[in-house]
Amino acid sequence: MNKIYLWGVVIVAAMLGFTYVSVLGSKGGLNGDIINLLTVLAAAALVVITVFVVIKYVRQMQVDTATGELAEENWDGIGEYNNNVPFGWAVIFLGSMVWAMWYFLVGYPLNAFSQIGQYNEEVAAHDAKFEKKYAAITGDRLIEMGESVYLAECKVCHGLSADGIDGKAANLNQRFEARSVKYVIEHGSNNQLLGFENPMPDRNGLMNANKDYAPITDAEIDAVSAYVANGMSGAGGDVFAGVCSSCHGADGKGIDGVAPDIAEFTPALVVDVLKHGKKGAIGAMPQFDRLNEKQKEAVGAYVTSLSK
Amino acid sequence: MFHWLEKHPFFFSVTVFVVVAYAGLVEIVPSFAQQSRPVIGTKPYSTLELTGRLVYIKNSCNACHSQLIRPFKSETDRYGHYSVSGEYAYDRPFLWGSKRTGPDLMRVGNYRSTDWHDYHMKDPASVVPGSIMPKYTWLYKNIADVDTAYAEQLTIKRFFDVPYNKPLPMKDGSKQTVKLADTLAGARADALAEAQKIAADMKDQDVKDMVKAGKIPEIVALIAYMNSLK
Numbered sequence: 430m431n432k433i434y435l436w437g438v439v440i441v442a443a444m445l446g447f448t449y450v451s452v453l454g455s456k457g458g459l460n461g462d463i464i465n466l467l468t469v470l471a472a473a474a475l476v477v478i479t480v481f482v483v484i485k486y487v488r489q490m491q492v493d494t495a496t497g498e499l500a501e502e503n504w505d506g507i508g509e510y511n512n513n514v515p516f517g518w519a520v521i522f523l524g525s526m527v528w529a530m531w532y533f534l535v536g537y538p539l540n541a542f543s544q545i546g547q548y549n550e551e552v553a554a555h556d557a558k559f560e561k562k563y564a565a566i567t568g569d570r571l572i573e574m575g576e577s578v579y580l581a582e583c584k585v586c587h588g589l590s591a592d593g594i595d596g597k598a599a600n601l602n603q604r605f606e607a608r609s610v611k612y613v614i615e616h617g618s619n620n621q622l623l624g625f626e627n628p629m630p631d632r633n634g635l636m637n638a639n640k641d642y643a644p645i646t647d648a649e650i651d652a653v654s655a656y657v658a659n660g661m662s663g664a665g666g667d668v669f670a671g672v673c674s675s676c677h678g679a680d681g682k683g684i685d686g687v688a689p690d691i692a693e694f695t696p697a698l699v700v701d702v703l704k705h706g707k708k709g710a711i712g713a714m715p716q717f718d719r720l721n722e723k724q725k726e727a728v729g730a731y732v733t734s735l736s737k
Numbered sequence: 738m739f740h741w742l743e744k745h746p747f748f749f750s751v752t753v754f755v756v757v758a759y760a761g762l763v764e765i766v767p768s769f770a771q772q773s774r775p776v777i778g779t780k781p782y783s784t785l786e787l788t789g790r791l792v793y794i795k796n797s798c799n800a801c802h803s804q805l806i807r808p809f810k811s812e813t814d815r816y817g818h819y820s821v822s823g824e825y826a827y828d829r830p831f832l833w834g835s836k837r838t839g840p841d842l843m844r845v846g847n848y849r850s851t852d853w854h855d856y857h858m859k860d861p862a863s864v865v866p867g868s869i870m871p872k873y874t875w876l877y878k879n880i881a882d883v884d885t886a887y888a889e890q891l892t893i894k895r896f897f898d899v900p901y902n903k904p905l906p907m908k909d910g911s912k913q914t915v916k917l918a919d920t921l922a923g924a925r926a927d928a929l930a931e932a933q934k935i936a937a938d939m940k941d942q943d944v945k946d947m948v949k950a951g952k953i954p955e956i957v958a959l960i961a962y963m964n965s966l967k
Contacts, residue, residue: 502744511740533763548808548819555810581815585865586853594864597856712852713938719817719847 437484444476556721563723575731578724582717591735599711602735604693607658612710614650621705622689622698629676629688639671657681661692694736696729703728775826778908781890781899781915782827782965784924785931785953788886789962792955793832796873803834804843804966817844827899839870846967851938854960859941873956877944881958887924890917932957935964 452459452469459465497510514522566574579591586598593600600606617631636642637649645653649668656665657673661681670679673691678684681692689698703725706716720728742749767773782790793799806812808819820843825831849857856863859877861870893899894917901917918924929948935957936948947954 500740544808545819548810548813552810552813582848586850589866597852597864712940713850715848715850717848 431488433484433487437480441477441480444480445473448472448476559721559723566723566727571727571730572734574724575727575729575734578720578728579731582720583728586714591732593711596711598714599709601694601732603658604660604691604736605658606710607654609710610654610657610691611650614645614654618709620702620707620709622701622707623686624697624701624704627687635672637668637671638675639667645672657691694729694733696726696733699729699732700725772821772823774823776821776823777906779824779826780905780907780913781893781901782962783915783927783931784883784886784890784918785881785928785935785958785961786965787890787962788881788883788928788953789955789958789960789965791882791886791889792876792959793962796876798842799832799834801834801836801838801870802840802842803837804831804841805833806841806843812841816841817847827893829893829897842963842966844967846964849963851935851960851964852940854963855939855941855944855956858956858959876956876959877941877954879955881928881953881955883925883928883953883958884921886928887918887921890924928953928958931961935960 448469452465459469495510497512499508500511502508563574579587580589583591586594587601588594588598591601596606599609613629614635615632617629617634619626619628621627632645632650635645637645645668649672652665653668653672654665656663656669661669669681673681676684676688677691678688681690683690683692689701702714703717703720707714717725742752804820806816806818806820813819853864857865858873860872861868890899890901894901901915904912904914907913916927918927929951932948932953936945939945939957939960941956944954944956948957
């Protein structure tokens with residue numbers, strides 16, 4: 430009986446004892462849980478197996494003597510045996526080298542999982558579903574969709590109640606504020622509100638037809654700005670008729686392909702602002718062309734509904 | 738199995754070289770792919786934009802704001818196209834960030850305007866109710882450090898050959914050139930000219946007066962940088 434077996438038994442006993450104590454000592458112990466029981470059994474098995482494997486190899490080191498033929502070469506007296514590499518090991522080693530070549534050159538580059546590919550598939554699936562679900566959406570439901578898009582994209586500048594947050598952005602509950610009308614008359618405008626470039630001249634290009642085409646005056650600008658901002662009513666109607674109506678129409682509702690509606694919002698007008706952005710008295714609005722067509726149409730319907 | 742190699746040092750060396758070189762190629766070759774080049778439309782920062790970038794870093798904006806849009810529909814709906822590696826070609830260091838206390842800013846120039854930034858940096862809660870972002874009022878008083886930005890520009894041009902003063906292809910097919918002045922005085926003048934354009938769109942009268950007097954407050958530089966993020 431070698432002393433090493435005795436040590437093995439002592440260590441196994443000690444570790445099993447330690448396992449027993451730590452299980453009992455922990456809150457609830459085994460707790461009637463099959464997983465806990467299996468874990469403890471596995472721990473016990475590991476202890477026993479480990480100790481016996483260690484004993485085996487320590488014994489082997491104690492009693493084994495080297496056998497076999499030495500290789501010719503040696504390095505400062507340190508040589509090696511001329512034994513063959515185990516066959517199975519050699520097959521696995523060479524096989525993994527071949528696999529690595531294939532994987533680096535072909536497997537990974539050509540068959541790798543593509544995050545972007547998955548993204549494209551998911552977007553295509555979503556878009557198809559969106560198209561199908563909302564193809565025929567109209568009326569109040571379109572306005573509701575517009576409101577949800579508005580709350581996600583527009584409220585940061587125009588405010589929750591679309592009032593423009595104390596003049597920081599356009600108040601969408603009315604078509605115009607007087608300062609915006611005044612700014613456009615004084616500076617002209619090229620905001621592509623019709624969907625294409627069709628500039629409106631600045632004040633030097635605006636003549637009053639009722640006064641022998643005299644250039645518009647400061648007093649007239651103030652009057653007509655108030656008139657337009659007031660929803661096309663009150664004083665200033667005569668200036669509007671003389672200066673503005675030839676392009677914007679007698680009722681201010683615009684003329685197709687010539688000038689936009691300045692009496693009220695129309696969905697098409699809003700869509701053009703979303704597509705091209707806008708710059709005026711209040712500040713600049715960036716374009717929101719990344720909304721899809723249905724969403725733009727919905728925002729148009731929502732904004733139009735606000736001032737009705 | 739490789740006994741023969743062990744007995745022939747020359748061939749052993751050759752084999753070692755082949756194996757190491759192969760591992761190197763697998764790592765190096767992909768970085769020459771088109772996907773790793775600067776994306777069309779990416780251009781280096783102008784002097785004022787880079788000044789603003791330094792302000793951004795100085796105030797640790799990247800602690801709360803990321804600059805990396807992941808390829809998920811929920812993100813691309815909100816922030817625009819997902820980020821690709823070539824867009825960061827001129828970002829040294831990149832400011833991806835790792836935490837979004839605030840929203841991503843990778844393309845904030847596409848959907849926020851100069852005057853909005855003006856209101857927002859002064860008092861975030863005034864435009865975004867409930868915002869927990871602090872007020873950055875000192876940006877309206879501190880003078881921006883254009884000189885350091887110019888030094889950085891010179892350095893990256895000399896050592897990394899960043900294409901200043903060279904026509905670069907844009908998305909719409911046109912070419913754009915980002916100017917880098919020859920002298921510090923020239924760079925200051927360029928930054929001021931750019932600042933005047935930004936200040937014209939701002940609402941804060943003090944800032945307008947400062948820019949008119951030839952000084953560039955940090956807020957103007959920061960807005961120039963924000964507007965360049967597209």
